[in-house]
Amino acid sequence: MMLKRLLLTLTLLLPAVTARAEELRLVEVLSSPERTETLKRLVTGFEARHPGTHVEITSLAWGSAFEKLATMVAAGDIPDVVEMPDRWLSLYAGNGQLESLEPYLARWPETQGLNDRALTVARSVADTAYMLPYGFYLRALYYNKAVFRQAGIAEPPKTLEELRADAARIAQLPGKSGYCLRGGPGGLNGWVMFGASIAGGNAFFHEDGTSTLNDPGWVAGTSWLIDLYQKGLAPKDSVNWGFNEVVAGFYTGACAMVDQDPDALIALKARMKAEDFGVAPWPKGPNGKAYPTLGFAGWSIFKRSTHKDLAWDLVVALNDPAGNLAWNQQTGALPIYTAAAHDPLYAGAIYQGWFAELADPDVVPTLMPTYLPGFAYFADSLVVRSSQQALLGQISPTTMNKQWAAYLTKARRKQAEGVKP
Amino acid sequence: MSRALALKLEPYFYAAPSLLLIAAIMLVPLVTGLSYAFHDLILLDPLSGDFVGLDHFREMLDDDGFWTALRNTVVWTAVSVALQFTFGLILALLLNRPFPGRGLVQALVFLPWAVPGFLSGLTWAWLFNPVIGPLPHWLHGLGLLATPENILSDPYLALWGPIAANVWWGIPFFAITLLAALQSIPKDIYEAAAMDGAGPLLRFRRVTLPLLAPTIAITVMLRTVWVANFAELIVVMTKGGPADATQILSSYIFTLAFQRLDFGYASAVAAVLLLLLLAYAAAVMVLRHAMTERA
Amino acid sequence: MNKTATHIIGARVLHALALAAFVAFALFPLFWLLKVSLTPDDLMYGEGVRLWPSRVTLDHYGAVLRHSQFPLFFRNSLIVSAATGLLATAAASAAGYAFSRFRFRGKAWVVGVMLISQMFPLVIIVAPIFRLLAPLGLTNSLTGLVLVYTAFNTPFAAFLMQSFFEAIPKDLEEAAMMDGATRFQALRRVILPLTLPGLAATGGFVFTAAWSELLFSLMLNSSTAVSTFPAGLLGFVSKFSVDFGQMMAAGVLALLPVGAFFLLIQRYLVQGLTAGAVKG
Numbered sequence: 004m005m006l007k008r009l010l011l012t013l014t015l016l017l018p019a020v021t022a023r024a025e026e027l028r029l030v031e032v033l034s035s036p037e038r039t040e041t042l043k044r045l046v047t048g049f050e051a052r053h054p055g056t057h058v059e060i061t062s063l064a065w066g067s068a069f070e071k072l073a074t075m076v077a078a079g080d081i082p083d084v085v086e087m088p089d090r091w092l093s094l095y096a097g098n099g100q101l102e103s104l105e106p107y108l109a110r111w112p113e114t115q116g117l118n119d120r121a122l123t124v125a126r127s128v129a130d131t132a133y134m135l136p137y138g139f140y141l142r143a144l145y146y147n148k149a150v151f152r153q154a155g156i157a158e159p160p161k162t163l164e165e166l167r168a169d170a171a172r173i174a175q176l177p178g179k180s181g182y183c184l185r186g187g188p189g190g191l192n193g194w195v196m197f198g199a200s201i202a203g204g205n206a207f208f209h210e211d212g213t214s215t216l217n218d219p220g221w222v223a224g225t226s227w228l229i230d231l232y233q234k235g236l237a238p239k240d241s242v243n244w245g246f247n248e249v250v251a252g253f254y255t256g257a258c259a260m261v262d263q264d265p266d267a268l269i270a271l272k273a274r275m276k277a278e279d280f281g282v283a284p285w286p287k288g289p290n291g292k293a294y295p296t297l298g299f300a301g302w303s304i305f306k307r308s309t310h311k312d313l314a315w316d317l318v319v320a321l322n323d324p325a326g327n328l329a330w331n332q333q334t335g336a337l338p339i340y341t342a343a344a345h346d347p348l349y350a351g352a353i354y355q356g357w358f359a360e361l362a363d364p365d366v367v368p369t370l371m372p373t374y375l376p377g378f379a380y381f382a383d384s385l386v387v388r389s390s391q392q393a394l395l396g397q398i399s400p401t402t403m404n405k406q407w408a409a410y411l412t413k414a415r416r417k418q419a420e421g422v423k424p
Numbered sequence: 425m426s427r428a429l430a431l432k433l434e435p436y437f438y439a440a441p442s443l444l445l446i447a448a449i450m451l452v453p454l455v456t457g458l459s460y461a462f463h464d465l466i467l468l469d470p471l472s473g474d475f476v477g478l479d480h481f482r483e484m485l486d487d488d489g490f491w492t493a494l495r496n497t498v499v500w501t502a503v504s505v506a507l508q509f510t511f512g513l514i515l516a517l518l519l520n521r522p523f524p525g526r527g528l529v530q531a532l533v534f535l536p537w538a539v540p541g542f543l544s545g546l547t548w549a550w551l552f553n554p555v556i557g558p559l560p561h562w563l564h565g566l567g568l569l570a571t572p573e574n575i576l577s578d579p580y581l582a583l584w585g586p587i588a589a590n591v592w593w594g595i596p597f598f599a600i601t602l603l604a605a606l607q608s609i610p611k612d613i614y615e616a617a618a619m620d621g622a623g624p625l626l627r628f629r630r631v632t633l634p635l636l637a638p639t640i641a642i643t644v645m646l647r648t649v650w651v652a653n654f655a656e657l658i659v660v661m662t663k664g665g666p667a668d669a670t671q672i673l674s675s676y677i678f679t680l681a682f683q684r685l686d687f688g689y690a691s692a693v694a695a696v697l698l699l700l701l702l703a704y705a706a707a708v709m710v711l712r713h714a715m716t717e718r719a
Numbered sequence: 720m721n722k723t724a725t726h727i728i729g730a731r732v733l734h735a736l737a738l739a740a741f742v743a744f745a746l747f748p749l750f751w752l753l754k755v756s757l758t759p760d761d762l763m764y765g766e767g768v769r770l771w772p773s774r775v776t777l778d779h780y781g782a783v784l785r786h787s788q789f790p791l792f793f794r795n796s797l798i799v800s801a802a803t804g805l806l807a808t809a810a811a812s813a814a815g816y817a818f819s820r821f822r823f824r825g826k827a828w829v830v831g832v833m834l835i836s837q838m839f840p841l842v843i844i845v846a847p848i849f850r851l852l853a854p855l856g857l858t859n860s861l862t863g864l865v866l867v868y869t870a871f872n873t874p875f876a877a878f879l880m881q882s883f884f885e886a887i888p889k890d891l892e893e894a895a896m897m898d899g900a901t902r903f904q905a906l907r908r909v910i911l912p913l914t915l916p917g918l919a920a921t922g923g924f925v926f927t928a929a930w931s932e933l934l935f936s937l938m939l940n941s942s943t944a945v946s947t948f949p950a951g952l953l954g955f956v957s958k959f960s961v962d963f964g965q966m967m968a969a970g971v972l973a974l975l976p977v978g979a980f981f982l983l984i985q986r987y988l989v990q991g992l993t994a995g996a997v998k999g
Contacts, residue, residue: 030941034954061941064954070682074938077467078849080858094685098468187665240553240577243666247961255764257555274760380684388489391667395579434902435821439829442814442873449870450836453847460843467846511741518738529738530989531982533745538981540931540949543970547748550755550963556767557751592748595741596985604989646837653840656933674840681842694843701838 025056027310027317028082032068033300033334037269041333042321049320058317069379076100076305083314087134087303089124089373090382093418095303096133097376102304104132107315113323113340121339124299127374136301137322138336140264141368142192142285143295143356145271149279150179150259159283163200163227166260166286170236173259183252183261184228184237186394187245191382192296193262194390195371198224200288205369212415217408226400229393242394253280264298265357266335282356284366295360297368300336337361375414385410458698460691467685480692490693492668493676497697500583500672501652504590508651509644511591512598519599520606537596545660548589552576576662579669586657586670594651598643605639606632637715645708649701673697749974756780756967763963779968788943789969792951796930797976799861799947803868804926808880808918811873811925815880816906820889833874841871845938858939864947867939868929876921883917884910916987923984930977948973 031042039062046058061082063071072085076095087095095101104125108114114122120139125132144166146159154173160166170181185193199205202220209215231237238258241249253261254274261267262285271280285295302321304314320326324340331338332348337357343349349358360366372378386407393403461480466472484490519530536544553574554560560572575581609632617627655675658664664671664679671679673693680690755763756779758772766772783789814833818826848867849858857863887910895905911918933949940946946954948969955966 059942062943063941064950064956066953066956067937071938071941073467073682073685074846074849075941077846078853078858080853094468098470100468188663240574243577243662247956251764251961255555384679384683387665388668391665395667397579397667432823435817435823435826438813438817438821440813442810442877443829443832445810445866445870446833446836446873449848449851449867450844451832453844453851454836454839456847456850457843514737515741518734518741523734527986529742531985533738533741534985535749535978535981536745538927538977539749539974540933542933542949543752543931543952543974544748546966546970547752551748551751554768555764556755558768558770561768592744595745600985600988607989649838653838655840655842674842677840678842681846687846691843694840698839702835705834705838 027058030061030082030085034062081307083308088300096128101133102306118341134301134303136299140298144283147259180238180258181236183249183258184241185249186242191386197228199294203290205294214408214411284360293366294369376417461695465688493673497672507591508594515599516602534596541656545657549661641712779964792948796947800929802865803929804922806869807872807925808922811876814877818881819884872925920987
């Protein structure tokens with residue numbers, strides 16, 4: 004009875020809905036109350052410039068955003084514009100879900116202002132721009148100055164050997180540990196940074212398409228980190244730590260060093276005194292080079308959107324120099340425009356660590372192979388499980404690296420087969 | 425419609441609303457969901473969807489993750505239900521006889537049932553975290569833990585965390601059902617047994633237990649099936665880790681479906697779980713039938 | 720004589736102690752929930768292990784009530800749970816009545832169907848249900864949730880209601896029907912008033928279940944306008960921090976209605992199940 008009445012009401016409403024002015028659907032996935040506020044402000048400006056257009060913002064909680072968006076899209080509930088993290092790009096672009104932005108970029112005046120990196124990452128899948136990045140996340144070393152002082156260490160470590168030595172000294176202090184290891188979800192970046200730095204190179208694949216992760220250098224790298232954990236230089240619990248636990252471990256002083264992106268500042272500034280923590284460039288490996296990972300996120304337009312041109316206008320409103328700056332004040336990401344590096348937002352002392360990294364020729368920002376099909380599963384499931392097994396001593400580092408190499412080689416082969424129409 | 429026909433159809437009219445709703449919302453999707461088990465279905469991949477017959481089931485035989493999850497499911501279910509039942513029975517026995525303040529006490533001990541699963545998972549996760557909760561320190565003080573560590577990070581102990589939360593949450597269910605069953609046993613039977621000289625323990629074994637048996641059987645069966653499918657606590661407290669130590673079949677299905685986006689394989693595992701539970705339920709029914717036949 | 724008296728006192732003391740242990744066990748996590756909700760942020764980790772914070776604050780409650788979407792989530796949960804409670808109880812009463820009073824062809828099948836619906840992990844029907852409801856416009860809506868929750872809860876509610884009906888002798892309707900009433904009229908005027916406690920208990924049970932449901936609320940509804948409080952609670956876990964104080968405060972607030980409701984109806988659950996158990 005109720006269903007019948009409901010269906011009737013729906014059919015009556017439908018014409019009314021379609022008769023309304025243009026409605027765009029925008030989905031954000033790295034949501035926080037502050038980001039949503041900024042988004043609303045930018046959107047209001049956009050709506051004012053396009054009378055008759057209404058933008059509906061859906062904010063998904065990050066913890067469940069992946070499965071929610073996938074379910075929505077698979078069932079045909081397609082938004083127009085979506086916030087696209089680097090890890091998801093290969094999934095959506097590779098399955099033909101995203102619109103190519105090349106024609107729009109070709110006629111957009113601001114395209115020349117984008118720095119090289121921005122365009123490179125935008126084109127990471129099939130050499131076509133399936134997204135427009137809004138910022139970069141470069142890892143650096145956060146260290147707890149107060150705990151360092153307590154342990155009698157004056158300077159943050161400049162090499163990995165120093166990092167290990169410092170961690171050992173800090174672990175002597177009661178109730179403190181050296182390194183906030185991220186053994187749980189999201190830990191892949193840490194493994195790559197240590198692995199690449201010890202291996203002395205950040206190539207993921209050989210010329211023939213097989214993965215390098217099986218090579219002795221990388222195995223030595225992962226063994227190094229596993230050894231750090233097993234010798235007690237990272238908290239015992241950290242085998243299961245995700246982002247929130249790692250950051251909490253850092254600001255409570257449980258562990259004194261952590262690798263993180265600029266956006267961790269948001270949580271830390273609220274809970275730590277400015278003089279108690281610092282950001283240093285990522286320590287160098289035995290060959291004198293450091294390989295901090297570089298992540299990115301941006302905006303994409305779905306191919307099945309019915310308002311693509313309008314959606315592009317929305318992306319422009321969010322991502323033109325003015326919008327991008329306003330947005331990045333909330334995201335803490337590094338800018339995509341060459342000119343923005345001089346903006347006062349980035350002049351503060353705390354950002355110096357990252358800009359020092361970018362200026363140092365021996366620091367090689369490393370892009371994760373997010374363009375590989377199945378990368379999201381690799382990073383969020385396979386690596387988590389196998390790395391936990393390795394940390395707990397259930398499998399050897401050699402076995403773990405072999406599993407990773409096998410998966411990546413297979414993914415690389417799949418990628419060579421190309422993007423689906 | 426003739427009166428006779430109307431009378432004959434009467435029960436169907438009463439049962440119809442429920443049946444239609446369940447059929448539409450649960451059974452049709454269930455059949456759809458299970459059919460995925462025979463197809464290669466990767467969410468978001470428009471080219472997937474080919475029929476693959478029993479491939480997923482063959483894949484399952486070689487899948488370590490599946491066997492680990494199966495083993496964990498058995499441990500999780502057996503231990504949770506056994507503890508819930510035991511403590512629920514004790515509580516029911518304690519509440520069976522009237523005493524001053526019984527109403528209040530009863531209301532308080534049944535309260536955990538009203539707490540949403542994930543909220544109790546979060547709270548217990550906090551209780552077990554040595555930085556912000558007292559339990560590790562108390563366990564250490566009692567000599568049960570060598571150091572006040574977080575058992576949720578220890579692959580050998582991690583499952584006990586969600587089990588504790590599950591027991592806390594599930595005792596009221598058994599207590600309520602068993603109390604009701606206890607209170608339905610006529611007092612004269614007890615009196616007769618007491619007059620024959622039977623002490624409380626003997627009375628329990630010879631009178632209470634046999635009369636409770638049918639209720640126990642059904643309640644335990646329902647609860648076992650329900651607990652086997654209950655992944656919320658585990659997902660909230662440990663996410664199946666560390667290293668799959670707390671992964672049970674239903675949380676594994678969730679991972680397969682929504683992280684690997686492999687709906688085909690996930691549905692195959694779900695089909696196996698459903699089969700196992702059906703077999704279990706059938707076995708219980710047969711046993712109960714046999715027991716009541718004898719009695 | 721003395722020995723028996725000591726025995727009795729001893730038994731009573733043991734009885735009381737055991738019950739006290741159960742009460743403490745039941746209430747301790749709830750107490751902890753309350754304690755965290757009253758702990759100020761800066762003491763959250765530092766004083767984590769203390770039984771009571773050195774400084775108590777109502778800030779989290781204020782933030783939740785004034786600055787978050789929580790009142791909206793609460794209202795949505797109330798609407799969905801109440802509607803589900805009513806609908807499921809109504810449908811379940813009809814079905815339970817049918818099971819109790821009639822023997823009909825296919826009864827075993829119907830019971831079997833209801834049993835099976837309780838036996839599989841709901842995770843595998845998330846996508847099919849989404850696909851089913853999306854074209855009907857029932858995703859991202861409270862109505863859709865009510866439909867889904869009603870379907871999920873009706874089977875167990877039907878078994879409960881059957882048990883309550885079993886306690887009422889069939890002769891009562893027969894008498895009313897012989898006086899000229901139809902069965903339905905007899906049901907409404909004679910039987911239902913007698914099963915009021917049972918209805919209340921079942922309704923309360925379903926309300927509690929719907930109130931706690933997380934998976935479908937999360938997956939079927941995306942906009943905050945139609946989120947229920949479990950999904951809303953997860954929103955306190957952002958990518959950047961977990962606001963435990965506010966989350967626990969929201970949790971306490973959300974527990975109040977369902978806790979109170981449950982406290983009231985649990986007595987009827989026992990009563991009704993007792994009566995039913997005699998027959999069934």
